Each structure stands twice: as structure tokens, then as C-alpha cells.
Amino acid sequence: MHSGRRLGLGGAPLGNLFTAISDDAAQAVVAAALADGCRSFDTAPHYGHGLSEHRVGRELRMRGRDSFSLSTKVGRLLHPDAGAPRDQHGYVQSLPFRQTWDYSAQGIRRSVHDSLQRLGIARLDTVYVHDCDAGVHLDAYPQVLRQVLDEALPALQQLRQDGLVRHIGLGVNDVQVCLDVLRHADLDCLLLAGRYSLIDQTALPELLPLCVARGVRIALGGAFNSGILATGVRGAQAPRFNYALAPAHWIDRVARIEALCDAFDVPLRAAALQFPLAHPAIEIVMVGAQTVAHWADAVAMMGHPIHPGFWMALHTQGLLDVQVPVPG
Numbered sequence: 001m002h003s004g005r006r007l008g009l010g011g012a013p014l015g016n017l018f019t020a021i022s023d024d025a026a027q028a029v030v031a032a033a034l035a036d037g038c039r040s041f042d043t044a045p046h047y048g049h050g051l052s053e054h055r056v057g058r059e060l061r062m063r064g065r066d067s068f069s070l071s072t073k074v075g076r077l078l079h080p081d082a083g084a085p086r087d088q089h090g091y092v093q094s095l096p097f098r099q100t101w102d103y104s105a106q107g108i109r110r111s112v113h114d115s116l117q118r119l120g121i122a123r124l125d126t127v128y129v130h131d132c133d134a135g136v137h138l139d140a141y142p143q144v145l146r147q148v149l150d151e152a153l154p155a156l157q158q159l160r161q162d163g164l165v166r167h168i169g170l171g172v173n174d175v176q177v178c179l180d181v182l183r184h185a186d187l188d189c190l191l192l193a194g195r196y197s198l199i200d201q202t203a204l205p206e207l208l209p210l211c212v213a214r215g216v217r218i219a220l221g222g223a224f225n226s227g228i229l230a231t232g233v234r235g236a237q238a239p240r241f242n243y244a245l246a247p248a249h250w251i252d253r254v255a256r257i258e259a260l261c262d263a264f265d266v267p268l269r270a271a272a273l274q275f276p277l278a279h280p281a282i283e284i285v286m287v288g289a290q291t292v293a294h295w296a297d298a299v300a301m302m303g304h305p306i307h308p309g310f311w312m313a314l315h316t317q318g319l320l321d322v323q324v325p326v327p328g
Helices: 023-035 051-060 105-119 134-161 175-182 207-214 225-231 248-264 268-278 292-303 308-316
Strands: 007-010 040-042 069-074 076-080 097-101 124-130 165-172 189-193 217-221 282-288
Touching (some): 007 023, 007 292, 023 051, 023 292, 040 217, 040 282, 051 105, 069 105, 069 165, 076 105, 105 124, 124 134, 124 189, 165 175, 175 189, 175 207, 207 217, 225 248, 225 268, 248 268, 248 308, 268 282, 268 292
Parallel strands (some): 069 124, 124 165, 165 189, 189 217, 217 282
Antiparallel strands (some): 076 097
16 A cells, blocks of 8 residues: 555644645645545634635645545634734634533534535535534533533434434544443444654553454554654653653653664654554544645655564563554
């Protein structure tokens, strides 16, 4: 398979995550991904308050609808507000909307229709229920979980019957919410960020085998764990893990992996991107790219040859448990 097809393009950077880019620059990233064989694109209302959806749709709607797979998310509604801060939730120069949580059936229907309008596209391949976990909602999590099960998922199932949605899943950074939902409902897929990476295999013991058994496909986001596996730990900047400054034990673990990368002439980014696809539950790795160069690097890293001895060394040095599957 062309290395570009093992990668999907994640749309958060195209919503001006941390740094502003132009509409044309964003469109160029989507066009470059398409040219490299990428056919999976993900976005969300949250990303720049609709900005990412506008930008992704601008390029994709010029293409044949069956030539790509497009996902977005529900759980946050956008409300026009001229006074809304333009910099919020990590996005800069975002669109003038404020967002509210809404997992109600009515909110889900409105969210999907709003996203289709922003995208300029008539149907979605996948809709993920976004950030419905306890880490986000804290004490309100039991109520959120109940509403996802009782309202959000049935509303999406109805939208599927109406022909607006093909596949239904969760888009989360958390393993437990996936297990909680799968106890009570069927899902087609998950967009799981960061919980099956070269250093964090939280999803391995329970969730990944369950997904294989149930036929739930996983698109893996956060393969770099929000930075530390892209930058390594040797630079002047403090490495980030899971959207915050990396704790010392993660820095030490990555330093040991980097030493092996040196020994086997393997770029850390290549190991991080290729590792998750060895597990049968992981169908594709989604990577965020804010420039054409970032995307080109991801494609190159996905295709970079890695000697089997590198993966064996990770096992023998205790950096991967022996039951963790590795490429090749």
C-alpha cells in the first residue's frame, strides 16, 4: 500500500491550533495529502470554531465524493457571537463563535447539519462523539455517558438511516469511556488519540482485543503523544506529553528509545508512526499537519525502512512488553 494511504490527515492544525495559517496554506496541505494517496480526512467543529471544517471542505468538495473518506465530530455546538474571543481552547484567530456542550438528540442533529453546511458536502463517512470522557467532564461524566447512550448514539443511528452518516464512533483521548460505551452499544469505529503509542499502550490490555473481537476499527490519533515523540527530548524546548509538559519518567523513557534510534539509524518519528499499525485493531494513523512540509515528512517517516533488530531491542531492553506486536 502507498505510504500515504496508511496516513489520514487530522484537521486540528488547519483550525489554527497554536499558530495561524492562511486559507490557501491550509488548502495546500489537503491538496498535498490527496496527491500523496491520502484518502482519510478528519475535522471537528471544535477546531478553530468551524475554521477547520471550512478549510477542509473547500478542497474536498472539488473532488469526487467517493474518492475520499471524511469524518467530523459532535458534542459541541457553535453559536454566533461577535464578542467571542478569537483565541480560545488553544486555537488562534478562530471564527467568531462560542461553543457549548450538547450531547442531546436535538443537539446532535443540529451539529451534523451545521457541519455539512460548513463543509459544503452532503454526507459524512464517519461522525465521532467528541470528548465525552471523565477527564473532560469530571463529576458530570455519568450524566454525559447516559446522554451519549440514550440520545447521541440513537440520533446518529437515525441520521445514518437518513443517509447523512455512514459510520458512528467516539473521538476521545481516553480508554475507559470506550469500554463504558461498548458495554452498552455497538460502534463502527473509534478515533483514539494517544493511548496506543510507542510509549503509552494504555489501550492494549482490554480495549484493543475487544475492538478486534467486535469488529470496531480504530483510527489512531496522537501517535506523537502531542509532541514528545516528534521532537524527542534533546532539544532546548521542554517536551510535551498529552498536551502538558512531560513528566520526568516519560522523558527518561523517550531518551532510552532515542538512544536505540541512533544505534539503528531510525528517526524517532518513523518509529512512532509505524509502531501502532502492527496491531490488528489499528486501521490507520491520523497525523495533524499545518504545512505541506509537515505532511511530506509524515509520509517519508511512514515509508522509512526500519531494521527488525530495532523492534527486538525495544523488547529486550524492556521498553516494550514482550506481548506488544511490532511491525514486520
